Each structure stands twice: as structure tokens, then as C-alpha cells.
Amino acid sequence: MPIVPKKINKVALIYPVKTFMPPLGLMTITTVLRKLGKEVAIFSVFDYEYIERAQVPEHVLDQLRRFAPDMIGIGFMSAEWLPGKVIIERLSEVYKDVPIVAGGRHPSSFPQDVLQWGADYVVVGEGETTITYLIDALEAGNGLGEIHGLSFFDDDGKQFFKPGGKEKADLDIVPAYDIVPYQNFIDARLALVGRYVKAGWLSTSRGCFSKCIYCRDPNFGKGLRFRSLDSVKEDIKFQSTHYDLTCFLIIDEMFAIREQRVLEFCNMFIEIQKELNRKLHFAASARIDTLTESMVEAMKAAGCIQLSFGLESGSQRIHDFLQTNKNVETATRSFSILKGSGIDIFVNLIVGVPGETEYDIRETLELIKRFKPETVGVSYLTAYPGTPLFEMALEKGWLKQSDLDSLIYKHTFGESQLHCGIEPSVLKRRKQQLYNATLRSTMLNLFKGYESIALIRDMLLLGLRDFAGASSLIKSAFRFDIDKAKEIYRLLLFRDRILKDTRI
Numbered sequence: 483m484p485i486v487p488k489k490i491n492k493v494a495l496i497y498p499v500k501t502f503m504p505p506l507g508l509m510t511i512t513t514v515l516r517k518l519g520k521e522v523a524i525f526s527v528f529d530y531e532y533i534e535r536a537q538v539p540e541h542v543l544d545q546l547r548r549f550a551p552d553m554i555g556i557g558f559m560s561a562e563w564l565p566g567k568v569i570i571e572r573l574s575e576v577y578k579d580v581p582i583v584a585g586g587r588h589p590s591s592f593p594q595d596v597l598q599w600g601a602d603y604v605v606v607g608e609g610e611t612t613i614t615y616l617i618d619a620l621e622a623g624n625g626l627g628e629i630h631g632l633s634f635f636d637d638d639g640k641q642f643f644k645p646g647g648k649e650k651a652d653l654d655i656v657p658a659y660d661i662v663p664y665q666n667f668i669d670a671r672l673a674l675v676g677r678y679v680k681a682g683w684l685s686t687s688r689g690c691f692s693k694c695i696y697c698r699d700p701n702f703g704k705g706l707r708f709r710s711l712d713s714v715k716e717d718i719k720f721q722s723t724h725y726d727l728t729c730f731l732i733i734d735e736m737f738a739i740r741e742q743r744v745l746e747f748c749n750m751f752i753e754i755q756k757e758l759n760r761k762l763h764f765a766a767s768a769r770i771d772t773l774t775e776s777m778v779e780a781m782k783a784a785g786c787i788q789l790s791f792g793l794e795s796g797s798q799r800i801h802d803f804l805q806t807n808k809n810v811e812t813a814t815r816s817f818s819i820l821k822g823s824g825i826d827i828f829v830n831l832i833v834g835v836p837g838e839t840e841y842d843i844r845e846t847l848e849l850i851k852r853f854k855p856e857t858v859g860v861s862y863l864t865a866y867p868g869t870p871l872f873e874m875a876l877e878k879g880w881l882k883q884s885d886l887d888s889l890i891y892k893h894t895f896g897e898s899q900l901h902c903g904i905e906p907s908v909l910k911r912r913k914q915q916l917y918n919a920t921l922r923s924t925m926l927n928l929f930k931g932y933e934s935i936a937l938i939r940d941m942l943l944l945g946l947r948d949f950a951g952a953s954s955l956i957k958s959a960f961r962f963d964i965d966k967a968k969e970i971y972r973l974l975l976f977r978d979r980i981l982k983d984t985r986i
Contacts, residue, residue: 486625490520494551494955496573497526498558498565502672502972506683507557507586507609508731509657514610516658519616523549524661527565538572544718551577551615556601557586557609560866565606567599574600581620585609591868593633594641604633604698606643610651653688654713665725669934670975673731674765674788676857676924678933681729681765682721684712686747694806695870696832696863706736708743709926711750718754722762729763731788738768738789744777748784755785763787764827771812778819788826788856791816796846800835810849817853826927827855833912834862835879836902843912850919857924857979862898875900944974 493515497505505524512522525542546554554573558566566588585605589596590953593604605612612631619625626634633643664682667673673681680688689706692698721727738744755762765788766781773789781789791813795801798810820827831846850858865875880900898909928937945952951974958967 488552488620490552490617490621492521492523492549492551493553493555494546494549495522495524496554496556496569497524498556498562498569500528502670502975503665504662504667504683505557506685508555509659509661510558510655511555511609511613512658512661513655514614515617518614520617522658522661523551525549527569530895538569543572543576545849546573546576550785551580551582553583553620554586555613557584558588559586560588560868563588566596570596570599570601583613583616585613587868593643597633597635599943602634606631606633606645608651610655637840650707651688653685653707653709656713656717659724666751668725668727670938672972672975674729675790675859676826676927677765677788678928678937679729679763679787680727680971681731682725682727684714684717684721684730684732684764685709685734686711686732687734687736692807694804695874696856696866698869706739710942711746714747714811715750715754716750718762719758719872722754722758724761725909728761729765732764732766735984736769737766738777738781739772741774741777745780748780748898761785765792767874768816769808770816771808773816773819775819778823778825780827782823786825788828789820790828793829793846793849794836795835795842796849797842800838800842803837804817804832810845813849814853817855821853826857827853828857828859829855830859830861831916832863833916834898834904834909835898836863836878836900836904838904838912843915846916847919850916853925855920856927858916858920860913862900862913864899899916948974 495505495508496786497508499505508524512524515522525545527538527542554577556566556569566584566586568586570582572667581602582600583605584596584601589601589604590606593606596604603616605616608631612629612724616626616632619629626632627642627644632642636642662707668680668682672681672682673679687708690697691706701731716731721730751762751764752768763785766786768777768789768791770791770793792806793813794804794806794808796810796813801808801810810904817827829850833843835842863871865872865881872881880902882901898904898906928934941952951970955967955970955974958970
């Protein structure tokens, strides 16, 4: 495809914000672009803005005009597909001569759709290497057709894509924390579920070897890859010395997997605390079938305060359907090892699985009551694009084509997306039952130790600044409508803390 050579000096990255988590993917891409000598800025669109008005807010367009980008990039998952579409359509009208590049899990699953919205290029899969080759090709005026993992329309209007052969991303790249108001995200204190600590985010590996039908995405490689511990150490020390935090949330899909790796990390984490002469904590993920006593002892000594588990269900039949490759009996052993360790247990559960019965829910409740995790998270089973479940749902009629325009938002706003024969009111009751099982322990956990002082103070200040919002939050909490309470609280924090800095 012939292209006119164009020097790219400034790159604008767009972040459709849906969660309290900073855009670590775009922050990593920023580091890559800076190494190429590019000036980078991140601009954010918050979900209440595009849900209410279905347009790109004028203040974002004004910021973009002042920045005058030579390239625009946008990354989003399927949960942000709607703002992604709105943003791409609008920017393709405003910036006809500026290449728009889309990446992330949703564009990787539906590159043709995203190109039709107005994107010039879609990066399929990991983008750290592909974006470098793309910029080189655009500046040289040739070579687009040689880039693996890049999709675009050729001169004949046909979609071009060269699969395979992609180099694996360098996991040792430290994200550009300064490109966003990172401290604002830390101050929101929402990184750890059920705790109120100032935590930063940390990646020590990428990928997962599980084959769960609701999660597996072939576009992002197979297996588990580890970041070097030297790079992890550099990251921890940088964040600890540049930001006000006391804890790290390790965002790995699989942290407590290999015993030797965990022990090495814990020894390193202890050494860092000694070097910095300060106490630090961390929280991480674990599988119910890989946790060992040696891991728990090492993590406790290093300052681990919470382990999260993808428990999904207490029913082996449900696990078999979801292909989690887990045996519920192993959960008994893992939770027994953690008992008395002082490490909080957070378990993620799923309801709305096709064929799910009241007996399956009772089995899950029994497991929770027996081992008393400090808190749980409950989600409806969601058929995300790119997963085997998505294709299965379309094939079996659990998901209709007419549902696709709203399916991603349904599970967020308290409604299951799958039409699998379970009444919505039944699913809502089941979800609430699972929440109620740990509601008391979750509240006690939030108000324990030094965290309670900060929580009470911040809630009072929040009430003074937005009385109506705080009142709605309290009402939802007293009605035990956990999903609604979380949604209101997240929105209040966006406006109260994260939005206060205009750099994002």
C-alpha cells in the first residue's frame, strides 16, 4: 500500500476510562515511544461523559487541538468498546490527515469493525513491537505490508492482515508513570478489594496457561512469561521513592504459581524494604491448586496482606463446564494453608453459568462459610469477544446478534447478558446471597487498623463536597445493593480525586 512519508513527532494516546486502574498498557507504550524520541500525551474520556452524551467531550477535543498530534492511538477492551467507537468515529472526522491506531483486546478481536469505524490501523495482540515498526514504515513511506500483527484497508478497500511471526514484547519495560496523575489513582485507594490502602500497580509476568472458556484470548499469545526480577526491583524502588504509597497490587494473572519464583520475589521484596528503611506490603493472585506452605510463609514474611483466587464456584460441575482445570477439593487445602497466616483471602465468583442450579449455589455458599474469606467479588458470566464462550454463546443462542450493542454494559449494571434459561431475578438473588456471605467480614476488614481513620475521614470529606452523591452511596450500602454502591463510589472518586488533575 503506497503511503506518503510523514515525520511523527507527537503521539496522542486516548484512554476510555471505565475503572479506577491507570492505563498501564498505554503507559508502557509511552516508554516505547519516548525511546524513539517522540513526545507523548495521554488524554482520558470518562465513562459517565460518553454514556450520558455519547460524544467526545469538547474539553478533550480542545486539549488535542492544542497538542497537535501527528499520530493518535487508542487502546480499549471490550468493556470500553462503545466509547472506543464514539471516539474513533469523531476523531476520524476531525483528523483526516492524522493516522489513528487502535489496539487492545476488542480491536484485536474485531479489527475489521474498528477499521470501519474510522481507525487507519489496528494492532492485533501485544503492541510494544508493532507500534515501533508502524512508525518506521509511516516515516519511510513504505513497508506496511511487512508488519506482522497489523491490520488495515489496502487501496482496494480490502482488509490486509499479516498474522504470525510477531516478536514477543519486552516485559522489562517500566511504564511511564509520570504521563498520568499516578498519585491520584493511588489516593483513590481502590486497588485492593476490601482494603483501603494506598497501593501502586506492579506487573511481574504476563499471560496465563489456563484455558477457561470465558477468558482465553488467542490474540495475546499462549503460556506464561516472566519479567526479570532486576526490572521488577527497579520498578518497585522507583514507585516507592516517587509516590506516596504503602502497598503494591501485583496485577499478574498468575503470581503464586512457581514456588521458586515466589520465594525469590519475596526475598527481593524484603531486601528492598531494608534498603529503603520502610515497611511495604503487597497483594497478589494465586490458584487454588498451586499454593504451597513455603509460598505462604515467604509471602507473609515479605508483607503480603491479601491473596485473590479465581474460585468461580464451589461446584465441580461448573468448573468442568468453564474448563478451569481446577478441582474444588484443592481449594480446601489452599484455604487451610492460609488459615491463621494473617493474609486476607479474596475470592472471585461467577453466577449465571448455563445449567447452573440452586444446588451449585449452595455448594459455593458452603465452601465460603467453611473457610470464611474476608471478601468476595461476584460477576455474571460474560461472553467477551475473542473468547471460546463468545462463539459458543452465539452458536447456542445464549447471545443474540441483536444483543451485541449493549452486551458489554449489561453485566456492569447488574444484569446478565446470557439468555440461558435462568430468570434475571433468580440470578440477582443468587448474586446477593454470595455477597451477603462475607458482607460482615468485608466491612470489618475495611474498618480495621490505621485504614479505618483514613476511610472515615475521606467519607466525611466526600459527603461535604457532594452530599447528594454520598447520600445515594449510603442508601445503596444499607440496601445491600453492592453493585450500585460500588458504581456510585467509583464515580464520586473519579470526580473528587482523579479528575482534579487536568493532565488526564
